[in-house]
Amino acid sequence: MSEKLTSNRKAVLAILNASPTAMSAYEILDCLHRHDSKWKPATVYRALNYLIDGHYVHRIESEQKFISCTQTHDGSDRHFLICQQCGNVSEHLLDERAKYFLTALAEDLDFQLRSPYLESHGLCHNCRNN
Amino acid sequence: MSEKLTSNRKAVLAILNASPTAMSAYEILDCLHRHDSKWKPATVYRALNYLIDGHYVHRIESEQKFISCTQTHDGSDRHFLICQQCGNVSEHLLDERAKYFLTALAEDLDFQLRSPYLESHGLCHNCRNN
DNA sequence: CAAAAAACGTTATGTTATAACATTAAGACT
DNA sequence: AGTCTTAATGTTATAACATAACGTTTTTTG
Numbered sequence: 001m002s003e004k005l006t007s008n009r010k011a012v013l014a015i016l017n018a019s020p021t022a023m024s025a026y027e028i029l030d031c032l033h034r035h036d037s038k039w040k041p042a043t044v045y046r047a048l049n050y051l052i053d054g055h056y057v058h059r060i061e062s063e064q065k066f067i068s069c070t071q072t073h074d075g076s077d078r079h080f081l082i083c084q085q086c087g088n089v090s091e092h093l094l095d096e097r098a099k100y101f102l103t104a105l106a107e108d109l110d111f112q113l114r115s116p117y118l119e120s121h122g123l124c125h126n127c128r129n130n
Numbered sequence: 131m132s133e134k135l136t137s138n139r140k141a142v143l144a145i146l147n148a149s150p151t152a153m154s155a156y157e158i159l160d161c162l163h164r165h166d167s168k169w170k171p172a173t174v175y176r177a178l179n180y181l182i183d184g185h186y187v188h189r190i191e192s193e194q195k196f197i198s199c200t201q202t203h204d205g206s207d208r209h210f211l212i213c214q215q216c217g218n219v220s221e222h223l224l225d226e227r228a229k230y231f232l233t234a235l236a237e238d239l240d241f242q243l244r245s246p247y248l249e250s251h252g253l254c255h256n257c258r259n260n
Numbered sequence: 261c262a263a264a265a266a267a268c269g270t271t272a273t274g275t276t277a278t279a280a281c282a283t284t285a286a287g288a289c290t
Numbered sequence: 291a292g293t294c295t296t297a298a299t300g301t302t303a304t305a306a307c308a309t310a311a312c313g314t315t316t317t318t319t320g
Binding site (some may be wrong): 112 | 173178191192204209211213214220222228231232236239240241242244247248250251252253254256
């Protein structure tokens with residue numbers, strides 16, 4: 001859990017840790033520029049890719065944004081709930097029943113699912129109740 | 131079903147109709163340039179957005195690509211199976227059971243699903259059996 | 261300490277998508 | 291048909307997302 005990160009990677013992760021919403025790489029870059037103008041897109045993307053490989057961070061495919069990981073896991077079988085109103089993203093693990101269901105649903109269509117994964121868009125608890 | 135399309139829209143749709151795999155807007159643009167150099171990105175995107183609104187075409191969110199629609203429907207409750215090997219995309223409707231399952235899965239996490247929708251990545255029948 | 265590997269800095273460029281505004285084409289109503 | 295209106299298009303520019311390539315520095319390790 002606590003291998004140590006280089007300062008670049010730590011800086012990028014710190015920004016994502018402080019954000020409940022997913023951020024684009026360039027939003028992260030803007031944030032970093034407040035402290036230091038040295039940052040360049042490639043540097044941010046390199047840090048992000050490392051953090052993603054290590055499951056410190058996830059990429060939300062449907063939004064091309066990044067969010068810090070809040071779960072202990074091996075990187076698969078995730079379920080992201082993305083609120084369309086406030087932008088908050090919550091991360092959950094797909095349970096066995098859900099994994100089975102998704103796998104079987106694909107199987108019925110003669111398709112071998114790579115690995116169960118879900119991104120769901122809608123309204124979070126707070127936004128639903130105004 | 132058969133309102134008539136302008137020539138730009140017809141041209142873009144014809145290209146997608148001829149492709150079993152999803153195409154990026156710029157791949158479509160390259161195709162169109164073989165016949166006429168007049169095409170510009172904005173023209174292609176305008177046609178695509180119109181075709182998407184009319185459910186002639188879908189956008190595959192996880193790939194930022196476009197595919198022609200093969201189902202009759204109102205635009206919701208789709209399930210796309212995207213083959214990682216050959217790139218083919220097949221489109222299906224989520225049945226009531228699947229819609230219920232996905233909605234309940236979100237509901238258990240205190241989240242109100244916008245509308246059931248799935249993009250699944252894996253291996254299609256052909257690629258699985260080499 | 262020397263060699264190798266990993267990370268970083270930097271520049272450039274590739275890819276995806278839309279804003280803004282002028283012009284043309286199409287439909288609708290006397 | 292003529293004019294008014296709206297829809298579609300052409301065109302230019304630029305925003306937003308992402309990586310290639312290559313040289314340098316730092317870290318690891320034998």
